Amino acid sequence: MKYDDVKDSISQVLISHEELDSKLDELAAQISQDYADVDNLLCIGVLKGAAYTLVSVTRRMSISTPVDFMSLSSYGSGMESSHTITVRSDLTTDVAGKNVLILEDIVDSGYTLNWLIAELKRRGAASVKVMALLSKPERREYEVPIDYLGFTIPNEFVVGFGMDYNDHYRNLDFIGVLDPKVYAN
Ligand SMILES: O=P(O)(O)OC[C@H]1O[C@H](OP(=O)(O)OP(=O)(O)O)[C@H](O)[C@@H]1O
Numbered sequence: 001m002k003y004d005d006v007k008d009s010i011s012q013v014l015i016s017h018e019e020l021d022s023k024l025d026e027l028a029a030q031i032s033q034d035y036a037d038v039d040n041l042l043c044i045g046v047l048k049g050a051a052y053t054l055v056s057v058t059r060r061m062s063i064s065t066p067v068d069f070m071s072l073s074s075y076g077s078g079m080e081s082s083h084t085i086t087v088r089s090d091l092t093t094d095v096a097g098k099n100v101l102i103l104e105d106i107v108d109s110g111y112t113l114n115w116l117i118a119e120l121k122r123r124g125a126a127s128v129k130v131m132a133l134l135s136k137p138e139r140r141e142y143e144v145p146i147d148y149l150g151f152t153i154p155n156e157f158v159v160g161f162g163m164d165y166n167d168h169y170r171n172l173d174f175i176g177v178l179d180p181k182v183y184a185n
């Protein structure tokens with residue numbers, strides 16, 4: 001798909017590239033300050049969506065941290081959570097005793113994070129905290145604590161900066177609302 005066609009599928013730019021940059025700076029500074037004296041930090045990104053967020057935040061941090069990824073899917077090619085988590089690939093790190101910081105792109109129903117927090121605790125993580133770039137509180141079905149939040153957004157299906165529809169749009173450098181004409185038929 002050509003970039004110009006992609007832009008035609010976006011009905012509204014919700015968060016610009018510049019707004020993202022400055023929020024990522026803020027989040028990284030706060031996390032670096034809070035974790036400056038914490039041992040055994042491990043930053044975990046939830047693929048695929050959070051790849052962009054994890055790299056962008058850890059790259060801006062002023063403390064050293066290992067990173068690892070877990071690939072989870074509950075949306076597949078659709079726009080509603082299936083309420084079933086598929087573990088596409090697991091962490092390579094043993095999280096027992098680690099102070100884990102999960103970096104997510106979006107908390108929508110809360111199902112994914114609710115599952116992941118419980119799973120990391122079951123594996124013996126010493127602490128589990130969450131950074132989410134976006135939260136869509138109107139859609140929440142499972143309460144999840146968000147320790148570091150970028151933006152609260154309205155109940156719209158968004159794409160860009162990691163977020164997809166049918167695996168497209170992830171590499172947009174802004175966050176936009178997907179025009180309903182794309183999925184209406
Ligand atoms: O709060 P929830 O309703 O669980 O939704 C949030 C999750 O949904 C998306 O992942 P998705 O299942 O689309 O996988 P992907 O990151 O590979 O696109 C997103 O990246 C979050 O991980």
Ligand code: HPA
Pocket residue numbers: 075106108156157158159163164165
């Ligand atoms: O609004 C969204 N966009 C893309 N992926 C998502 N996964 C949960 N919510 C969303």
Ligand SMILES: [Mg+2]
Pocket residue numbers: 049075076163164165
């Ligand atoms: Mg997705």
